[in-house]
Amino acid sequence: DTGVSQNPRHKITKRGQNVTFRCDPISEHNRLYWYRQTLGQGPEFLTYFQNEAQLEKSRLLSDRFSAERPKGSFSTLEIQRTEQGDSAMYLCASSRDRGPEQYFGPGTRLTVT
Amino acid sequence: AQSVAQPEDQVNVAEGNPLTVKCTYSVSGNPYLFWYVQYPNRGLQFLLKYITGDNLVKGSYGFEAEFNKSQTSFHLKKPSALVSDSALYFCAVRDMVGSNSGYALNFGKGTSLLVTP
Numbered sequence: 001d002t003g004v005s006q007n008p009r010h011k012i013t014k015r016g017q018n019v020t021f022r023c024d025p026i027s028e029h030n031r032l033y034w035y036r037q038t039l040g041q042g043p044e045f046l047t048y049f050q051n052e053a054q055l056e057k058s059r060l061l062s063d064r065f066s067a068e069r070p071k072g073s074f075s076t077l078e079i080q081r082t083e084q085g086d087s088a089m090y091l092c093a094s095s096r097d098r099g100p101e102q103y104f105g106p107g108t109r110l111t112v113t
Numbered sequence: 114a115q116s117v118a119q120p121e122d123q124v125n126v127a128e129g130n131p132l133t134v135k136c137t138y139s140v141s142g143n144p145y146l147f148w149y150v151q152y153p154n155r156g157l158q159f160l161l162k163y164i165t166g167d168n169l170v171k172g173s174y175g176f177e178a179e180f181n182k183s184q185t186s187f188h189l190k191k192p193s194a195l196v197s198d199s200a201l202y203f204c205a206v207r208d209m210v211g212s213n214s215g216y217a218l219n220f221g222k223g224t225s226l227l228v229t230p
Binding site: 006031033040041042044045048056058091093095100104105106107 | 164207
């Protein structure tokens with residue numbers, strides 16, 4: 001069990017640029033989640049995949065955000081036309097079908113200047 | 114709607130003393146409850162969960178939590194605190210009945226635990 005990995009760990013970008021983050025879940029986990037965490041807050045749910053199907057999207061996920069999970073393995077989260085308000089830690093988590101607990105990666109810290 | 118409240122922004126305790134970090138929850142059905150710990154610039158680490166059964170749940174690093182249905186609480190406890198326990202602690206809830214929108218965890222704002230030598 002190698003854990004959830006995320007790349008890059010840090011990303012600094014200028015407002016208006018596009019960014020893409022990658023998450024590699026624990027290998028036998030079918031479920032994958034993206035969360036966003038801002039300073040002083042707990043993580044907030046963005047979206048959820050069961051295998052390759054994106055089953056739920058939060059209202060936080062504006063149309064500038066898109067997530068994919070091709071072949072039900074790794075996932076990518078893309079933010080187009082970044083805004084300063086997008087600055088946050090983006091966390092990925094995965095879980096088994098039968099286990100409710102989610103295991104989190106180290107996160108990608110995005111800074112939009 | 115599901116939610117959790119962590120009423121304390123910070124808890125201070127001396128090393129060797131017992132610690133309690135409070136959490137109350139609101140959920141329409143039966144809850145799944147979780148505690149996670151976050152160290153600086155790190156992701157969240159799973160500590161323990163309550164699904165059903167014994168109200169006292171034991172987890173990693175000597176932590177335990179007590180589920181109290183009548184008070185809708187799930188407080189995190191440890192009999193003897195260590196300086197290395199200093200971190201940010203998050204309580205989370207999920208409705209037991211999963212659905213397409215039911216698998217996401219709802220987190221509290223977190224409680225910063227400071228254990229002093």
